[in-house]
Amino acid sequence: MQKRNQHNTLLYSFLLVVMLCFSARAQTATYCDSLIKKAKEATHAKDYVKSLELLATxxxxxxxxxxNKQLFWSINYAGINYIYMMDYGEALNYCLEAYNLSVKELGPEFEMIMLNNIAIIYTADKNYKKAKEYYQKAYDTAKEEKFKSLGIYLINLGNMxxxxxxxxxxxxxMQEAMPNLKKHWPRSIVAAEMIVAEADLLLGNTALAxxxxxxxxxxxxxxxxNDIAIPLSEIIAKSYLKEGDFANASATVNELLNASSNLETKRRLYELLAxxxxxxxxxxDALRFKDSIIVADTQLHEIKNGRLFENNRVKFEMQNYKNQMAAEEELIALERKIVYxxxxVIIAAVTVTILxxxxKKLIAERNQRITSLELEKEKRDNLILxxxxRENETTSQLEQERLKNEIEARNRKLSARALYLSDRNQLIEDxxxxxxxxxxxxxxxxxxxxIKTLKEHLRTDGEWDNFITHFEEVNHGFLMRLKNLHPTLTQNDTRFLAYIYMNLSVxxxxxxxxxxxxxxxxxxxxxxxxxxxxxxxxxxDYISSI
Known part of the structure; x- marks a missing residue:
């Protein structure tokens, strides 16, 4: 009788612990979802520090x-926060992490979301070839799985x-997208039709566009x-420009310029007016708007520097928050250790009594079972290792791709600068x-x-020296390797080959x-x-392999 009571006491204690664990798990899952929801609200309110703190928890x-789903959304929304803060490198890291999780654990629907987000980052960073690659992957996934979002990804591809x-x-x-849009996304049909109008403009059908x-x-x-009022008006202005109707073209752009407050939009309109x-x-007037472009670039640079400072402040505060969480977890771990x-002690006392x-036969069976469990654990540990x-190898490949993308982005900035100086000098020289x-x-x-003042604005070979300095910072050691392999090259030859290396067109x-x-x-x-x-x-192909 006493033996049966002891056994029942142990059984009831175990069942109570299991019930408490399942209850805590259910509450914690709901709590985790509520944290993600609050983080999204903080992002919309532009309180990125609070959003990132909630997502970290x-x-x-x-x-x-x-x-896995809660983990996916917490990583994904953290990346979206960094997109809003224009820290595209950090955003890409989060998106790649969420993408890997979706591929391994969640399936094509989540994989497609991350492919689209990665494409958005590359679009914002003006790496359009990479953006098209990831929009294409998202479209292929949507088409294969027959998702209703197929039309949206076709719009993205058409725009690219x-x-x-x-x-x-x-x-x-757009022809392929229309049936899907009419069925699932009727409000996005105007976006598809805008892309068709822009295509007509590029094809020379200015009146139709x-x-x-x-x-x-x-x-x-x-x-x-769809927030496309300004792009539609730009199509109208560009159609007038192509037809040589400069009065209507400038009037349309000036009207847009007066109505717009976005600095990046203004810069684009300044270029069109110039x-x-x-x-x-x-x-x-052309020179005046060229100067306006320079002023806008300066202001954008200052804004980006401010954003960079804000990003660093967010990261600093996030680190403090993580330190606080670690301290709280230490305290919780200590309390848990005492409870456990x-x-x-209670379980050990009951167990010793039962043992x-x-x-002796039961003791032998238990020892055999323990040995079997240890072997299973060792096998599981080997699988985890x-x-x-494999995960470390994948991470290394992704890091190499990120560094390559960064070098390409810097070379694009150098080429843009060189083309701008060339256009500016040509205009003054004309x-x-x-x-x-x-x-x-x-x-x-x-x-x-x-006239003498205008001549002084023409750049000399000093600009080439500055270009070489920045080029070497981005493509370290390339020019030295080139000179070692081909010592007969002149300075002009080196300059020409540098532009070829940056993949500029003829x-x-x-x-x-x-x-x-x-x-x-x-x-x-x-x-x-x-x-x-x-x-x-x-x-x-040869110089890119040096």
Missing amino acids: ARDLAEKNRW ENILNNPKQAKLY RQSATELLKQKADVAY DIYSKSGAIT SLLA ILRQ EKQY IVTSLAKKPKLSKDLTLSSQ KEIASILNITIEACRKRKDRMAAKMELPENLALY
Whole structure:
């Protein structure tokens, strides 16, 4: 009788502990979801520090309890916070982490979400080829799994094809998207039709593009829902520009400029106005808006620096928050240890009593079972180590890709700077040449002084020195390796090969060096001959492998 009572006491204690554990698990899962919801609300309120703190807590709970969906959303929304803060490198790290989790644990629906988010990051960073690659993956997944979001991903792909100047392909994507949009996303049809109008503009159908954009602007509710009013008006302005109707083009852009408060949008409109005035012969106005572009770039740079400081402050506060969490976890662990110790003492006392009454056969069976469990644990540990090795290898590959993307991004900035300086110098040089051809004007001392001032704005070889300095910072050791392999190369040869290494087109290089495109092509052939390259080996392929 006494033996049965002891056995029942142990059984009831065990059942009570199990019930408490299941209750705590259910409450904790609900609590984790509520943390993620509050974090989303904080993000919408632009309180990124609070949002990241809530997501860090939710992630900790999800990792401890192996709740893959909660873990996915906590990582994903952390990445979205960094997108809003324009820290694209940090955002990409979070997105890649969530993507790996979706591939391993959650399936194609979650994988597709992260592919789209990664594409958004590359689009924001103006790495359009990479963005298209990930939009294509998201579209392929949606099409294979027959998800209703297929039309949205087709819109993204169509927009990317227009950016990459492939309007025919963009229109094909929109034809494919329309049935899906009409069925599932009717309010997004105007976005698809805008992409078709932009494709028509690129194809030279200016009147059709302008008519389509004008009609779409009348659908005010859907236009506002998709936030495409300004892009539609830009299509109208560009159609006038292509037709040589500079008055209507400038009037449309100026109206947009007065209505817009976004600095990046204004910069884009300044570029369009500078192009309009330059082509219409209004050189003074063109220069004025070129200067406005420089001012906008400076302001954007200052804003980005401010964002960088804010990001660092957020990271600092997040680290403090993690330290506080670690301290609290230590305290909880200590309290848990005391509870477990008391529970262990009780269980040990009951167990010892039962073991004394058990027969030696049961002891032998228990020892055999323990040995079996130890072997199983060792096998499981080996599997975990193997999985960790594979994950580390994947992480290393992702880091290499991130570094490669960073170098490509910096080279794009260098090429953009070089092209801008070339355009600016060419504009000033054209003005000086035009004025110099008028003998009567040379007698005007005031005008001669102004021409001299314009000449002083032309850049010298010092710009090349600055370019080389920045180029070496991004592509460390490339020029030295090139000179070691081909010591006969001149400074001009090195400069030309640097532009080739940055993957600039023949047209872009010709613009920078102020030579014809044909002369640029011939110079590429001379460089290949001078470096004694095989006929079947392209110059870019060779120097990119150095």
